[in-house]
Amino acid sequence: MPGYSRSDDSALGRWWRNVDRTTLICAFILIGFGYILMMAASPAVAVRIGASRNMFIFKQMMFLAIAGVIVTGVSTLSRKAVLRLSLLGGALMLGATALTLVHGIEIKGARRWIALPLMSLQPSEFLKPCFAVVTGWLLTQRRLSKYFPGMLIAFALFGVILMLLKSQPDIGMLTVITTVFMTQLFVDGLSLVLVGVGVACMIGAGISAFFLFPHVRSRVERFMHPGVGDHYQIDTALRAFGNGGLTGRGPGEGRVKDLLPDAHADFVFAVAGEEYGMIVCMLIILVFGVIVVRTLLRLIREDDPFVVISVTGLVTGFGLQAFVNMASTLHLIPTKGMTLPFISYGGSSAMSIALAVGMVLALTRHQPGSRTQIGNGFMTTLRQWRPA
Structure with a gap:
């Protein structure tokens, strides 16, 4: 494109040349799948609960549009700005997660959400990417000075998050954050x-x-012993994949969305399998795989440990969440109420995943001198309070 040639020295031109365009395009492909599958899965769910047929569609279109803006906007930030955003956002979301224990909305015995106009906010979703970046910074900066207990602070922060998520309880999110930290x-x-x-x-x-x-014991027992307990949702999802076959029954022709209460959320992958078949399901898996593998390959050439550790955490959380959703829908692991990034219904999920992907794009974007700026900025602050 002539507007983004190498001679274009504008901020937009420099961003376009240096950002990982493949990962950016893959993120918008997933957002596109989110639009398509929400139109397929959500009307039947809305009618079943007595709401307007298009309620979930309109809300998710707004959430995904905001997610697209977040991905693009955050990807333009400098590494220093990403760190500041993570520190501020992490502090706010940590406080909001604690607030859910007092004023949170209780759904199925768990307090994870705060009521806002048009949506319910799940603060722990946003805590996940912020924690990954802050931990990456703490683990990196502890090597620059023996006076900075970065490892100790990282473990203390993880301990606080562990106690909050255990109290909600949200074992799935706690598992993801623990895996990211490890x-x-x-x-x-x-x-x-x-x-x-x-x-x-x-x-x-x-x-x-x-x-x-x-609830954890019930899910594990139902997975280990198929003849025990209620297997309606997972059996229905597996039949949907069988009905879809290779090419699917066609848009709007699926039946699983009329049978499952979470067809637009936790089991949206089953809707894709029934209506669009194995080919489209494999394409969705491929897109997730491209984002994860390409990001890890870019880290091989990266010499800034802050970027390597932070992005590793971000992409681990992203890939693990996608795997858990698809694997539980296919009954490869016990069922877990975890959304499929950008595709399942949910404002908190869509926007937090967008934040994580935007951070990945920003941190892996070629930014000459950014490593020195972060390190020098910290060391300048350190010298101000370090004892003589």
């Missing part, structure tokens, strides 16, 4: 022995959750 510690150079200890602790926590939380 992955970042591994990339930062944690020894294999301590990695093994961390994995053992996660396994122990999972076993404890099985005994402490009835």
Whole structure:
């Protein structure tokens, strides 16, 4: 395009040359799938609850439009601005997550949402990308001075988040954030022995959750023993994939959306399988895979540890969330109420995922001198309070 040639020295031209255009395009492809599948899945759900047929469509169109703006806008930020956004946003969302325990909306026994006009906000969704970036900064900056306890602060922050999410309870989000944190510690150079200890602790926590939380125990038992309990949703989803076959029954011809209460949210992948078939499902998986693999490949050439650790955490959370949704819909793992990024219904999910992808694009964008600016800015502050 002549408007974005190498001779174009405008801010927009420089952004377009340096941003990962493949990942950006893949993000908007997923947003496009979100529009299409919301029009397919949500009208039947809206009618079933007595709402306007197009209620979910109009709301999700607004959420996805905002998500597109967030992806593009955040991707233009400098690395220093991404860090500041994460510090401020993380502090606000940490406070909001604590607020849910007092004034949150209770749904199915969990307090995870705050009521806002037109939507319910789930603060922990936004806490996830902010935590990844802040942790990346803490783990990096601790190497610049022995006076800065970055590792200790990172563990303390994780401990606070752990207690808040356990109290809601939101075991799924806690699992994702724990995996993100463990992955970042591994990339930062944690020894294999301590990695093994961390994995053992996660396994122990999972076993404890099985005994402490009835809904976790119920989901695991239904997964391990198909003849026990209610399997209506997962059986219906699997039949939908079978009915769709290779090419699907056609747009609007699916039946799973008339049968499942969460067809527009947790089981939207089953709607895609029935109406558009295995080919489109594989295309969706491919797009997710391209974003994850391409981002990791870009990190191989990156020499800024802040970027490497932060983006590793961001892309781990993104990829894990997509995997959990699709795998649980296909009954490869126990069911978990986790949205499919950009495709499932939900304002908090769409905008928080957009924030994460925008941060990935901003941090992996070529920005000469940005590593020095972040390091020098911190060290200048450090020297102001460091004892003589």
